[in-house]
Amino acid sequence: MYKLKQNRVRASIIGAGYIADWHADALKATSGVDLVAVCDRSASAATAMADARGIKAYTDVNEMLAANVCDAVHVLTPPDSHKGLTQACLRAGVHCFVEKPVALSSDDTREMADTAKETGKVLGFGHNFLGIPGYQRLKKDISDGKLGRIANVEINWQFPLGPLRSGPFGLWLMQETCNLLLELGPHPYAFAVDLFGPLDIISLDVGKFITMPEGGTRPQSWRILARAGDVDVTLNLSLVETYDDRSVVVRGSSGMARLDYANDVLTKQFDNTSDIVLNPLVKQLSHGGSHVMVGLANFTKQLVSLNRKSPYALSFQGAFKAFYTAIREDKPLDVRFAPDAGIEVMQAIEDTLDLLPPEAPLERPTGTPEPDVLVIGGTGFIGRELTRQLVAMGRDVRVLSRGKNGPFDDISDHVELFSASLSDPESLDRAMQGIRTVYHLGKSLDATWEAALKNDVGVTVAIAEAAQRAGVERFVYTGTIASYDMSDPNAVITETTGFAEDMTDRNLYARSKAECESQLTQMYLDHGLPLVIARPGIVVGAGGPLQHWGIGRWHGAGAVRIWGRGKHNLPFVLNADIAKGLILMAETDAAVGQSFNLIGDPMLSARGYFDAIHKAQNARIKVVSGNLTMFYLTDGVKFFLKKNVLRRKGISRPSLADWKSRAHFAQFDNAHPKQVLGWEPQANEDSFVEDAITKANLFGF
Structure with a gap:
């Protein structure tokens, strides 16, 4: 070696x-x-x-x-x-x-x-979850016979899979039904194989089907019955907006153990010898005490490690320790992560997929598109709706996409998926061939301002330069209302409201988008770039997420800490109305050189939005006010630790005003796009709720 x-x-x-x-x-x-x-x-x-x-x-x-x-x-x-x-x-x-x-x-x-x-x-x-400390304790308890003779195990992966409802749909995960189990199945199957050996798959039941944009369906619930030796095994996968339950429940003759592997919490229950009166109390006190002890231990561990020992982080660390110990000490790899176990896991998944009901093949239309519209970011939430509306109008569209598959298989005779490097001028020139209108809806996710200047601002300028070389007639760029200072409840924002001259105290997304606007505007003034800028509000509707971070910080599908008290109107807007506005920007000559805040008429506050969800879907989400000053102070502590303890480079800290802006305290006047574009966003509250909530399939079923 x-x-x-x-x-x-x-x-x-x-x-x-x-x-x-x-x-x-x-x-x-x-x-x-x-x-x-x-x-x-x-x-x-x-x-x-x-x-x-x-x-x-x-x-x-x-x-x-x-x-x-x-x-x-x-x-x-x-x-x-x-x-x-x-x-x-x-x-x-x-x-x-x-x-x-x-x-x-x-x-x-x-x-x-x-x-x-x-x-x-x-x-x-x-199979990283096999590396968490709680699982190793559970495995030892089973091996030592503490739970007695094992009768059955139930392994759950009940965790929302957002991309099924809101994309991106070009991911490998989304391309075929079998990919869902191939991607998520290794977690529960690996537990079963490692604890009890090879699995004999008995049955498969799938349900809660969701329709994909191109017309196919995907099951969001999977129930697999199997057997490993004399142990009955049940594997449950649920991908809708559900309470997070990623657990292994082992039932034996002497006791029961439950491992919450997402949180590294192992609790055990045993019979006790108290008399018939005390028995229920002793049993529940023992169970509650177990939760308290594990909770305090995990809290302390994460606190002193600056969250570097979260359960998910520990799962990787446990797996890597085994892998690199085998390399450094030249000895066999731990069986949890070794090839033999991996083969058994893959064989069990394969045997399960053999039971999957056959799917009717999708009929792809024939014909070759001749696009004159280019949409960058066309597989995203807004981009999908825009592309479909353009096709419905008789336009052919070129969508920049890394993959060959996307959410447009049903209209592939009018949509061309085109792969191009956004950092390569020649590649961008090829993408612009035959194009009259360019929509740039893309964005980058960066951790430092230097990276944002390169990957967002630099790329945006390169796209605009390519558009000018190609002589396009209209260049529509989507900025964000987040670039405004929205911290003042008494302010009314219009298109004449400027951004701050100094944006260094803003979050990277808001700052980067503002810089993109500035650079593009200069290109319009100096070189005649046929520019129109759109700034969408909080966009909702079919294909959008339940857990929308424009409203608050989510803690699972059932709880959200909203930005502020949540009693003022928010700048909601329907996705379909955003697409209509973008199309009008390309069709209206007077729009060139202008910007438009695409905000719907004032209707709902954050709390009103969640009340509407409860009324329409009978789903009460726990809503808690978020103190924005506390958010700011907590972020300051994290910033100090990242900079001075973890030595992270290039990070920045948003100001208190930036945190308050997340609550969207300022109100918007949407008269400008109505007057110039003839834009008519949904003005009826009942119809808005119908489109934003009832028809939006927020929960996936």
Whole structure:
């Protein structure tokens, strides 16, 4: 085996998406490991992560492997690329830790395992929840016989899957029904296999189907009955807006244990020998005491670690500890994360999918689109509605998309999915060919102002320059009302209301969008860019999320801490009305050089909105007022710790006025888009509630 320098392992990450930050943080907490590089086909994504972590960025895996910069890689790309990447890395002499699902079939998983044996490298699979401390205690209790003879286990993954209702729909996860179980199934299946061995799948029941934008359906509830030896196994998956229950419940002859693995809480119940009167009290006190002890322990752990030891973080740390211990000490990998267990998990998922009812194939229309409209951000909430309205008007649309699949399969004869690098002028020029109107609805999610200047402002300017080179007739940019100072309840905002000259004390999103507007406006003044700026309000409607962060900070589907007291009117607007406004901006010559705040007529406060949800859906959501000064002070403590303890670079702290702006205290006058564009947003409150709540399928069923 390769001798590691000073017994330290050089690790690299392949895939700079959301999960990469969790891996990077866990690697930082893993003894004997140095994160040295990140590789992603997107140069901007790779560079952003590399700059934030002080590591090397690559856009080509072969180049990274040839540079011999790492001893181990974490494969975090879409699952359909796992097999090829993993085998290439193993054959290059690099150990591999692969995120779940490790592959698309049990055969592919076996091939990966065979390659690891041939090359003598460690191959670990990312069944990370098996790494939390509570699970290890549960496993030991079962092994020691403390729960007695085990009769059955119920494993739950009951957690909302927002993309099923609000996108993005181009994700691998969304492309086929089987991908849902391939992506989410490894969590519950891994528990069952690790505790009781290979699973014999008995039955599958699916329900709560949701219709996708292109017309197909996806089940949101899965109930699988299985058996492992003489243990009955039930696996439940629920993906609607439901109370979070990610748990393993084990019932034995001597007791019952429940592991809440999302929160690392293990509680146990046993019979007691008290008399018939005291027995109920003693039993419940024992059960309650168990919760209190675990809760205090977890609270203390997260407090002293600055939340670096949250249950989710600990799950990765536990898995990585096992993986890198096997590498550094040249010994077999812990069975929880080893290939044999991964093969059993994938085989059980495959056996389950064999029971999935066949789906009727979708009929794709024939015909080749001839687009003259380009929508950047067309697979997002507003972009989907805009694209469909344009098609309904007889227009063909080009949508910039990373993937080949999207939410427009049913209108593919009028919508062209086009892959282009937003940082490559030649690629943008190709995207602009034949285009008369450009809608730029895109945005980047950045952690520092430097990254925002590059990935949001810089990209926006590059798109506008490409549009001018192509001679487009209209360039419509979507900014945000968040760029305004909305902290004054007595203020009335119109399009003549300016942004602050100094935006350095604003949140990055508001500041970045304002800078984009400033740069584009200068291009209009200096070079005649046919610019129109739209600033949508709080957008609601079909395809939008229940847990809308423009209203408050959510704590699950059933509880929200609203920004402020929530008694003043909020700038709500229907998504369909936003799309109509954007179309009018392209059709109205007088709109060029102007900006429009697309805000519906004043109707509902935050509390009124949730009252309407209760009335229309019989779902009472717990609504708590949020003290904005406390939000600001708490954020200040976090900022201090991130900057001075965690040594995060380039971070900024929003001001108190910025936090108050999140409550949208200021009111808006929407007369300007009505007068110039002839825009008519929904003005009837009952009809608004019908579209925003009743027909919006907020809960998924």
